[in-house]
Each structure stands twice: as structure tokens, then as C-alpha cells.
Amino acid sequence: MKSYPGKSTFIVRSSEIDYNGNATMPALVSYMQEAAWENTRNLGISMYDLLERGLTWVLQRMRVEMFRYPSHGETIVVETWASGRERVFLHRDFRIYSLEGELLGQATSVWLVMDVVKRQMVSVPDFITDIEVVPDKEPLPFAKGKLPQPEQPTYTQQMPVRWHDIDLNRHVTNTRYLQWILDTLPTEIMEKQLREVDIIYKAESILGDTVLSEAGKGEAETILLHKLTSQETGKELVQARTEWRS
Known part of the structure; x- marks a missing residue:
């Protein structure tokens, strides 16, 4: 089986906006994860598919860049695709568009597979690695490296x-x-x-x-x-x- 990008459409709801009427960052991340869920479900590797095997997906890192925040009632399209693998790390990218095709934001993420009983990360199982990653878009730069610590918290x-x-x-x-x-x-x-x-x-x-x-x-x-x-x-x-x- 081959992995292809998926598209999901969302309408920004009143419970997901700030006092300026724009979608919040947590709401946008939720949209992206929901789009990822739909895409993996179509591939037979959604969280529910993994849970049946005693496994689950765990987000290890995410980097999001926003150019414009969508407003209340606005319809957006989230495009997502598997963008690569590195040992136990699986990369997935996202782009958020308006209905007119304006690029509102983009994100790259890193996922791991966890044993739900032992609460430990495991090697990526064959039923996931057997899916061929065929992104039809240029992958975003992987989120790598350490982040500095806040030395004196304000x-x-x-x-x-x-x-x-x-x-x-x-x-x-x-x-x-x-x-x-x-x-x-x-x-x-x-x-x-x-x-x-x-x-x-x-x-x-x-x-x-x-x-x-x-x-x-x-x-x-x-x-x-x-x-x-x-x-x-x-x-x-x-x-x-x-x-x-x-």
C-alpha cells in the first residue's frame, strides 16, 4: 500500500476562537491532528487500529508556523501527508489553506509508536513500515535538535x-x-x-x-x-x- 496526502475541511467554531475572533493555536493543532487521524484511518493505521494491537501513536515534536489565523465561521482545508522516516521517528507534514487557496500556516511533526501496557516506545511495526511513503509535495524541514532552557523564568x-x-x-x-x-x-x-x-x-x-x-x-x-x-x-x-x- 502507498501513503498519499489527505485533505480535511473544518469550520472554525465559536468555542475555538480568542477574543479577537480568530482560531487559537491549540484549536489549529487539533484540526491538524484530526486530519492526520483521517489520513491514517484510510491507510489502516489509525490510533484505533494500533490500539487493537496494544499500541498507540504518540506525538514527540511539532513545529507550527502561522501566516494568518482563520476567523470564526471561516472554512479551512488541512492537507497532511507522511513526509519521511528516521529509525523510530515518523514524520508528518501539514499545510492549512483558506477555501481560496491562501496558505494560512504549515507544520511538521514527529511521531512514535508506544506500547500501551508497558508505556514504552517500540520499534515501528512492519504493518506501518510496509506502507510506502510517497509524498507529492516537498517535505518541510524536519524538526530536529535541542531547544534551549529558560534560565530565569519570568x-x-x-x-x-x-x-x-x-x-x-x-x-x-x-x-x-x-x-x-x-x-x-x-x-x-x-x-x-x-x-x-x-x-x-x-x-x-x-x-x-x-x-x-x-x-x-x-x-x-x-x-x-x-x-x-x-x-x-x-x-x-x-x-x-x-x-x-x-
Whole structure:
């Protein structure tokens, strides 16, 4: 079987916008993941297909760049395709378009396969690697390399893990981590509009945990560095870098 790009259409809903009437970054990431789900379902390797084998998909990294945020009621088209493999890392790209064909944003992501019982990453099984990756678009540059740590956090906040933070994998859903990173920041930063986010998921957090969110200045005025840590285990859960419009 060959893997081809898929297209999914979404309408921006009122529950997914900020007070300027534009879709939020977590909402856009949710659209992209939903499009990925549809594409993998058509290939027979969706999360449900993996769960039947005691496995699941886990997002390891995602880098998103937005050129224009769609507004409430606007219809968008999310195109996604498998863009390559590196050992246990599977790459998937996304592009977001308006109905008129305007490129609104793009993203590249890295996925792993996890054993749901052992909670450990495993080698990519044959039923996935047997699918030939045939992207018909130029792949975006892979998200690679380490992210710098915030040396002196300027903003901190504690986030208790509650029932609605948990997803099908029984851990905090990745869009919630992204939301917590942004919720830690003051209004004057959020009003500048997020241009780019690069986020690495390092460990899972479960119901009853408390997450410490920290953010500090990056290498430029428009850049912030972020870290999420479990207060129960001390594990670093997430690293991120955000870039804002000046």
C-alpha cells in the first residue's frame, strides 16, 4: 500500500476562537491532528487500529508556523501527508489553506509508536513500515535538535491535571500542554499574536498530577522559552520555544 496526502475541511467554531475572533493555536493543532487521524484511518493505521494491537501513536515534536489565523465561521482545508522516516521517528507534514487557496500556516511533526501496557516506545511495526511513503509535495524541514532552557523564568503557573485534560491514551493530551504554555503568559504578550511554536513532548502526565509551567526570555525580544515539569515525579514533560509578532 502507498501513503498519499489527505485533505480535511473544518469550520472554525465559536468555542475555538480568542477574543479577537480568530482560531487559537491549540484549536489549529487539533484540526491538524484530526486530519492526520483521517489520513491514517484510510491507510489502516489509525490510533484505533494500533490500539487493537496494544499500541498507540504518540506525538514527540511539532513545529507550527502561522501566516494568518482563520476567523470564526471561516472554512479551512488541512492537507497532511507522511513526509519521511528516521529509525523510530515518523514524520508528518501539514499545510492549512483558506477555501481560496491562501496558505494560512504549515507544520511538521514527529511521531512514535508506544506500547500501551508497558508505556514504552517500540520499534515501528512492519504493518506501518510496509506502507510506502510517497509524498507529492516537498517535505518541510524536519524538526530536529535541542531547544534551549529558560534560565530565569519570568512567568510561572501551576496546572492541576483534571479529567478533561486526559485523552484516549490515558495521559494529558498534547494540545492541553500547548494551552498551558500559553496560559502562563500575560495578556500583553498574547495580544502580539503567536507566529511560531516548536514543542517537544518528553514524558507523560496523568490524572491527579500537578504541572509547573515556566517561561522566560529567549535569544531575541520576540522569543520565549518554555518548560513544563511534573511536581509529583520531577520529570520534565515538555520543552517549547515560541516566537511572537512584534
